[in-house]
Amino acid sequence: MINETMIQYFEWYLPDDGKHWQHLAEDADHLKELGISKVWMPPAFKGTGSNDVGYGIYDLYDLGEFHQKGTVRTKYGTKEDYQAAINALKERGIMPIADIVLNHKSGGDDKERFQVIRVNPDNRQEKISEPYEIEGWTHFHFPGRQDTYSDFHWHWYHFTGLDYDALHHETGIYMILGDNKGWAKNESIDLEKGNYDYLMFDDIDFKHPEVAAHLKEWAHWFLETVAIGGFRLDAVKHIDREFMAGFIRYIRQHIRPDLYVFGEYWKDSNYDMTDYLNDIELQYDLIDVMLHMNFYEAGQKGRDFDLRTIFDDSLMASNPQFAVTFVENHDSQKGQALESTVAEWFKPLAYGLILLRQEGLPCIFYGDYYGVKGDFAQAAFQEVLDQLCYIRKHHVYGEQVDYFDHGNCIGWTCLGNNEHPAGVAVVLSNSEAGWKEMSMGSLNSGKVFIDYLGNCSEEVVIGQDGWASFPVQGGSLSAWIDKESLLF
CATH class of the missing domain: 2.40.30.140 (Elongation Factor Tu (Ef-tu); domain 3)
Structure with missing residues (x-):
C-alpha cells in the first residue's frame, strides 16, 4: 500500500485559454509517477464568464457544453476535455475529485x-x-x-x-x-x-423542498455523466450542516457508496472544526486550516516560533483521520480574500511536515509545484516537492517516533514496515544549523544514511545501537535515508 497524496490542480491566476483540462490529461503519467493518488480539480461548471475561476457559479448542468455567459467552454475547457482528463486520471489509478459549489x-x-x-x-x-x-x-x-x-x-x-x-x-x-x-x-x-x-x-x-429535491436530481445526473471519484465541498461553513450531512448520506446510499468527500470549513478554531465533524457524524474530511495558519505564523516569526507547537490545535493532531493537510491553496495565495501566504523560506519545511509524516492526507498546491505568474507571482518548488514525494512514496512507513524536544530544531523517524523496510529520519530547523540525536533501530546499525534533499553533504553512519546524530542546516530541512535503498 502506497501512501496517499493529493494535488490541488489549479491556482487562482491560471490563463483563460480553455487548455487546463488538456494540460491535466497530458500530465497524468507524471502525476502517477510522483505518487499522486487523488487530484482535486477546479470547478467544472459554467460560471459568470470564461474567466471565472469557478466559484461564481451559474449553471451546474453546463460543464462547458452550451453557449451561456458569452462562452461555450469554461476557463478550463469543454465538457469533452473535462471527461478526457477524468478518464486519463482513472486509467492510471488516480481518483479525480470535483470541486462542488452549492452555496450560491x-x-x-x-x-x-x-x-x-x-x-x-x-x-x-x-x-x-x-x-x-x-x-x-x-x-x-x-x-x-x-x-x-x-x-x-x-x-x-x-x-x-x-x-x-x-x-x-x-x-x-x-x-x-x-x-x-x-x-x-x-x-x-x-x-x-x-x-x-x-x-x-x-x-x-x-x-x-424544491431546492433539496433538485440538488438530489442533479447529483444523480452529474455522477452518472462523469466518472468522478470524490467531491470537494466549497464553503461548508456557510451551508446548513444538517442539509449537507443528509445530502452526502443520500449520495452514498443511492448513487455512489464509495464517494470520497472533503469539505472547506475555513475556521482557525479546532473547537469549531471538531464540533462540525461531530455534527455531520464524521461523514467527510475537512481541510486543516489551523495547521496552515500555524505554518503561516511560523514563517512570519522565524526563530521566534516554537517548532514544538507546530501541530497545536490542528486537525492533524486531534482528528488525523479526517484531516486534509495543506501548505497553500487558491484562497490563501497572494491577492486573495483569505491571503495568508506561507513565507517562501518556510515552505519546504511546511511541506516536509505534511508529506513526510503519516497523519492526514497531504495536498500539494499547483501554484507551489508549477509556480504562479503575473502580478501575484510566486516561486515554484517543484524540485524539492519531487524529492519529498519520492521519500513519501518509498520511505514514510512503519512506526513514527517524534523528537520534539527543542523549540528551534525538531525531528522524527519512520522506521519502515515489511513492504517498505527502508525508513527515514527527518530534521528541520527554523534557526541556525543543528542536529538531532535519533534512533533508526538496530536493524539499521552500520548503514550509511544520506540527506536525499541534498541540503547536507556529509554521510551519517548509524551506530550499533541504532542511534545517530542527524544534522540540518539553518532554516532548512533534511531527510536522511539509507544510501543503498535509493532506486536508480
Whole structure:
C-alpha cells in the first residue's frame, strides 16, 4: 500500500485559454509517477464568464457544453476535455475529485421583485430596515441550455438573501422574506457575523423542498455523466450542516457508496472544526486550516516560533483521520480574500511536515509545484516537492517516533514496515544549523544514511545501537535515508 497524496490542480491566476483540462490529461503519467493518488480539480461548471475561476457559479448542468455567459467552454475547457482528463486520471489509478459549489448562484438571467429586510453586514441577526421591495437577479432559466438535462428554473423564493438591489442600485446584505424564509438555524451554521449563512451572490435556501429535491436530481445526473471519484465541498461553513450531512448520506446510499468527500470549513478554531465533524457524524474530511495558519505564523516569526507547537490545535493532531493537510491553496495565495501566504523560506519545511509524516492526507498546491505568474507571482518548488514525494512514496512507513524536544530544531523517524523496510529520519530547523540525536533501530546499525534533499553533504553512519546524530542546516530541512535503498 502506497501512501496517499493529493494535488490541488489549479491556482487562482491560471490563463483563460480553455487548455487546463488538456494540460491535466497530458500530465497524468507524471502525476502517477510522483505518487499522486487523488487530484482535486477546479470547478467544472459554467460560471459568470470564461474567466471565472469557478466559484461564481451559474449553471451546474453546463460543464462547458452550451453557449451561456458569452462562452461555450469554461476557463478550463469543454465538457469533452473535462471527461478526457477524468478518464486519463482513472486509467492510471488516480481518483479525480470535483470541486462542488452549492452555496450560491451568480449571473441570474432576469430580475424579480420581492420583499426583503436589510441587515447589518457585521451582524446578520440585526435588522437595519423595515420590510421593503427590491429587485434582484434571481430568475435563472438558462436560455442557452433550453432545459436540456433539467427543466428546473430558479426563482427568488429558492434563495435566502442577496447583495444587490437592482431597483434602487444599492449594495448591501438583504434577507429575503416569505413563508419559511430567513437564514439557516444558528445551530446549523457558523456563528461568525451573527449568522454566516450568507456569503455572496444569491444565497441558496436549502430549507426549500424544491431546492433539496433538485440538488438530489442533479447529483444523480452529474455522477452518472462523469466518472468522478470524490467531491470537494466549497464553503461548508456557510451551508446548513444538517442539509449537507443528509445530502452526502443520500449520495452514498443511492448513487455512489464509495464517494470520497472533503469539505472547506475555513475556521482557525479546532473547537469549531471538531464540533462540525461531530455534527455531520464524521461523514467527510475537512481541510486543516489551523495547521496552515500555524505554518503561516511560523514563517512570519522565524526563530521566534516554537517548532514544538507546530501541530497545536490542528486537525492533524486531534482528528488525523479526517484531516486534509495543506501548505497553500487558491484562497490563501497572494491577492486573495483569505491571503495568508506561507513565507517562501518556510515552505519546504511546511511541506516536509505534511508529506513526510503519516497523519492526514497531504495536498500539494499547483501554484507551489508549477509556480504562479503575473502580478501575484510566486516561486515554484517543484524540485524539492519531487524529492519529498519520492521519500513519501518509498520511505514514510512503519512506526513514527517524534523528537520534539527543542523549540528551534525538531525531528522524527519512520522506521519502515515489511513492504517498505527502508525508513527515514527527518530534521528541520527554523534557526541556525543543528542536529538531532535519533534512533533508526538496530536493524539499521552500520548503514550509511544520506540527506536525499541534498541540503547536507556529509554521510551519517548509524551506530550499533541504532542511534545517530542527524544534522540540518539553518532554516532548512533534511531527510536522511539509507544510501543503498535509493532506486536508480
